[in-house]
Amino acid sequence: MNEQEKMRTRAKELHAAGIIKQVLAWEAGAFPSYPAPAFFTKPNAFEKIVYNEFCTANLSKYVINITEKTLIFLRPCDAHSFAQLVKENQVKRENTYVIAVGCEGCVQVDEGEARDLLESCRTCTKTDYPLFDEEINTQNNPRESTNKAARFAEVTRLDSEENTARYAFWQAHFSQCIRCNACRNICPTCHCKECVMDSDHPLDGQFYHAIRALHQDGRCTDCGQCSRVCPRGIPVHLLNRKLIYTSNK
Amino acid sequence: MSVKIVAFCCNWCSYAGADLAGTSRLNYPAQVKIIRVPCSCRVDVQFILRAFVRGADGVIVCGCHLGDCHYSTGNYHAEGRLTQLFSLLDFMGFERERVHLEWISAAEGAKFAATMDAFVTQVSALGKNERYRNMYTKAGAQNE
Ligand code: SF4
Ligand code: SF4
Ligand code: FES
Numbered sequence: 171m172n173e174q175e176k177m178r179t180r181a182k183e184l185h186a187a188g189i190i191k192q193v194l195a196w197e198a199g200a201f202p203s204y205p206a207p208a209f210f211t212k213p214n215a216f217e218k219i220v221y222n223e224f225c226t227a228n229l230s231k232y233v234i235n236i237t238e239k240t241l242i243f244l245r246p247c248d249a250h251s252f253a254q255l256v257k258e259n260q261v262k263r264e265n266t267y268v269i270a271v272g273c274e275g276c277v278q279v280d281e282g283e284a285r286d287l288l289e290s291c292r293t294c295t296k297t298d299y300p301l302f303d304e305e306i307n308t309q310n311n312p313r314e315s316t317n318k319a320a321r322f323a324e325v326t327r328l329d330s331e332e333n334t335a336r337y338a339f340w341q342a343h344f345s346q347c348i349r350c351n352a353c354r355n356i357c358p359t360c361h362c363k364e365c366v367m368d369s370d371h372p373l374d375g376q377f378y379h380a381i382r383a384l385h386q387d388g389r390c391t392d393c394g395q396c397s398r399v400c401p402r403g404i405p406v407h408l409l410n411r412k413l414i415y416t417s418n419k
Numbered sequence: 420m421s422v423k424i425v426a427f428c429c430n431w432c433s434y435a436g437a438d439l440a441g442t443s444r445l446n447y448p449a450q451v452k453i454i455r456v457p458c459s460c461r462v463d464v465q466f467i468l469r470a471f472v473r474g475a476d477g478v479i480v481c482g483c484h485l486g487d488c489h490y491s492t493g494n495y496h497a498e499g500r501l502t503q504l505f506s507l508l509d510f511m512g513f514e515r516e517r518v519h520l521e522w523i524s525a526a527e528g529a530k531f532a533a534t535m536d537a538f539v540t541q542v543s544a545l546g547k548n549e550r551y552r553n554m555y556t557k558a559g560a561q562n563e
Contacts, residue, residue, distance in 0.1 A: 413507060
């Protein structure tokens with residue numbers, strides 16, 4: 171991928187020109203396959219910016235309430251979440267400088283081995299960037315038309331079953347939930363200062379998941395982060411996808 | 420077998436409709452427990468789920484007819500929100516027949532009684548609520 175080089179160069183140029191104060195991007199993580207989101211403030215650190223198919227984290231979550239002019243790199247899914255945050259007044263557009271970067275999908279890592287594309291990338295239908303200042307290699311975003319059909323395939327498959335089967339399906343998943351809140355914390359459009367899940371009256375089980383999904387209703391950008399981070403492999407984003415499916419109808 | 424029904428009724432129409440049903444001496448099942456809310460949009464989805472967890476077998480939300488809401492647009496919000504809730508519950512495998520949304524005006528005492536009758540029959544056919552009641556895990560239920 172030559173995006174990475176261009177990203178580093180543009181970061182240096184923009185910083186030298188005084189347009190930006192810091193950069194939000196990915197840096198190498200503990201393993202090559204786990205790049206982590208990071209803020210870079212010193213120009214000599216810009217060489218550490220990483221961009222490859224393992225950059226699974228959605229950067230827009232980290233722009234919430236930034237106060238300094240920040241350069242951020244957004245792929246289509248990040249860009250949609252970012253646009254949603256701007257719409258909800260969680261970040262000032264003028265505090266950001268957005269570079270849209272091309273994306274060919276991220277790869278799932280399983281026991282140290284790269285596997286297939288992430289589920290959310292296999293079913294991704296986003297090709298556009300709602301907000302950006304400049305672009306890097308955005309022309310080669312491959313989005314097969316099969317993705318459109320694949321997006322709601324699992325939702326409609328479950329819908330066509332008996333409700334007892336659906337209940338069993340979710341019961342099997344939710345009984346595995348350890349209520350770690352990772353699905354809530356990672357969600358880019360989940361940003362309330364006080365959360366009902368943190369009350370002295372904590373919700374859990376299906377109650378938790380119904381409320382979590384409904385609180386994201388109409389704001390979920392279908393980025394699939396919630397399912398990606400779940401340590402128990404629960405496909406939580408399916409609930410949000412079902413809500414998108416219903417409201418599209 | 421008698422099922423327990425919780426009815427959220429908006430103050431301006433449906434609650435008055437229930438009143439009219441009473442003053443007109445219409446009968447409707449006694450297991451319907453009415454909770455008065457200022458507007459149908461006051462009903463948070465958690466109210467409904469919590470009613471189920473605490474032992475309701477069916478929950479019905481009643482408001483003014485579309486366009487007649489005392490606060491102009493409250494019932495449109497309620498409709499949008501509850502449509503999503505009902506579709507999500509159905510998707511999670513909960514019985515769709517246990518929840519209902521109905522518009523009843525202050526002049527429709529008879530409609531109120533008929534709606535409650537029909538809803539009680541519908542819920543009775545399903546029997547006791549097991550799935551909704553166990554929405555919490557065991558640990559979660561202790562906090563309830
Ligand atoms: S609910 Fe899940 S899929 Fe939707 S925006 Fe949040 S993390 Fe992404
Ligand atoms: S990330 Fe998974 S285990 Fe953690 S609370 Fe969400 S669904 Fe439960
Ligand atoms: S006041 Fe009756 S629905 Fe709003």
